[in-house]
Amino acid sequence: MPKPRLLTPPPARILLIRPSALGDVCRTVPCLVSIRQAFADSRIDWLVNDGFAPAVASHPALSAVVPFHRKDMSPGRAWALTRRLRAGGYDLAIDLQGLLRSGILTWMTGAGTRVGYANARECAAACYNQRHSIPRTLHAVDRMLALLEAQGIEPSHDMRLHPPPEDRAWAQQFIEDHALTAGYTCIAPTAQWRCKCWPIERYTQVARELDGPVVVLAAPHEHASVKPLLDALAGRAVLPRTSVGQFLALIAGCKLLVCNDSAALHAGVAFGRRIASVFGPTDPALVGPYRRPDAVVQPPEITPRDMKRYRKHRDDQSLIARVSVERVMGCIQSQLDQPAVTP
Numbered sequence: 455m456p457k458p459r460l461l462t463p464p465p466a467r468i469l470l471i472r473p474s475a476l477g478d479v480c481r482t483v484p485c486l487v488s489i490r491q492a493f494a495d496s497r498i499d500w501l502v503n504d505g506f507a508p509a510v511a512s513h514p515a516l517s518a519v520v521p522f523h524r525k526d527m528s529p530g531r532a533w534a535l536t537r538r539l540r541a542g543g544y545d546l547a548i549d550l551q552g553l554l555r556s557g558i559l560t561w562m563t564g565a566g567t568r569v570g571y572a573n574a575r576e577c578a579a580a581c582y583n584q585r586h587s588i589p590r591t592l593h594a595v596d597r598m599l600a601l602l603e604a605q606g607i608e609p610s611h612d613m614r615l616h617p618p619p620e621d622r623a624w625a626q627q628f629i630e631d632h633a634l635t636a637g638y639t640c641i642a643p644t645a646q647w648r649c650k651c652w653p654i655e656r657y658t659q660v661a662r663e664l665d666g667p668v669v670v671l672a673a674p675h676e677h678a679s680v681k682p683l684l685d686a687l688a689g690r691a692v693l694p695r696t697s698v699g700q701f702l703a704l705i706a707g708c709k710l711l712v713c714n715d716s717a718a719l720h721a722g723v724a725f726g727r728r729i730a731s732v733f734g735p736t737d738p739a740l741v742g743p744y745r746r747p748d749a750v751v752q753p754p755e756i757t758p759r760d761m762k763r764y765r766k767h768r769d770d771q772s773l774i775a776r777v778s779v780e781r782v783m784g785c786i787q788s789q790l791d792q793p794a795v796t797p
Contacts, residue, residue, distance in 0.1 A: 621699030734774025
């Protein structure tokens with residue numbers, strides 16, 4: 455088939471649509487870089503949940519973020535957002551999420567070219583005027599890049615994140631204040647769904663075998679669930695309250711990241727960290743650390759059927775609990791024997 459051609463003339467104003475979640479926003483960065491390389495002189499904005507904006511706001515390829523208040527879409531806010539999107543004068547809008555909400559947001563822009571998945575969920579394809587059927591069997595990053603490639607945009611695999619300068623400065627001060635300059639491990643033991651969380655007592659066992667200080671990463675509403683880990687480490691661990699940018703900046707400086715399938719994982723990939731990630735019912739071939747199979751530990755004898763049922767069993771830890779401490783420690787040692795990876 456002939457290679458798709460770029461839009462001519464190049465679009466002056468482009469909107470990338472990927473509102474959430476934090477991990478998905480982090481792994482969408484290669485698409486931003488790809489679009490910038492294709493349209494060097496265009497204005498490129500990103501519609502993103504306002505809470506996640508610090509993850510991408512300082513990226514050198516981005517012109518501006520358009521904040522989206524997902525939890526407060528009252529009629530007044532929806533109308534204000536519509537006016538803002540229309541006022542943006544976008545020539546090209548690309549929906550990289552592929553759900554009805556993101557499809558409607560794409561349609562709201564009034565862009566002359568609205569690109570999305572022909573096989574998008576929830577009938578979102580009705581909101582686009584250029585549609586491409588991209589297999590859902592691809593890794594999430596490859597699937598987004600394939601959508602761009604179908605529009606003639608050469609894919610880039612540059613995942614690097616750029617935390618805001620003030621957050622990098624905060625992290626540096628935090629590291630100095632807590633005597634972490636010799637190196638620290640980040641442990642991110644939480645996730646949105648309990649079925650994706652390796653039991654906290656297993657993280658405690660692993661942490662006891664690690665050398666040096668530990669920074670535990672968890673949202674404020676998750677702090678009670680990680681208290682057993684802090685108590686067990688008897689002063690070797692610290693649990694900071696962080697913004698999104700500070701969270702990313704701490705991961706950027708760690709020597710090792712131990713985590714579940716969560717936003718921390720994709721940030722670790724973006725910063726080229728050594729990673730040991732524990733997967734249960736989710737499929738790392740689709741949502742795992744991009745191009746880092748070395749960083750994954752899965753339950754023994756896991757089957758495709760195991761990885762299809764988790765959405766109906768969000769609190770069931772039985773599958774991920776099959777991962778042993780010994781296997782995770784083996785992954786950690788393998789990671790520590792290697793240099794940090796360039797993303």
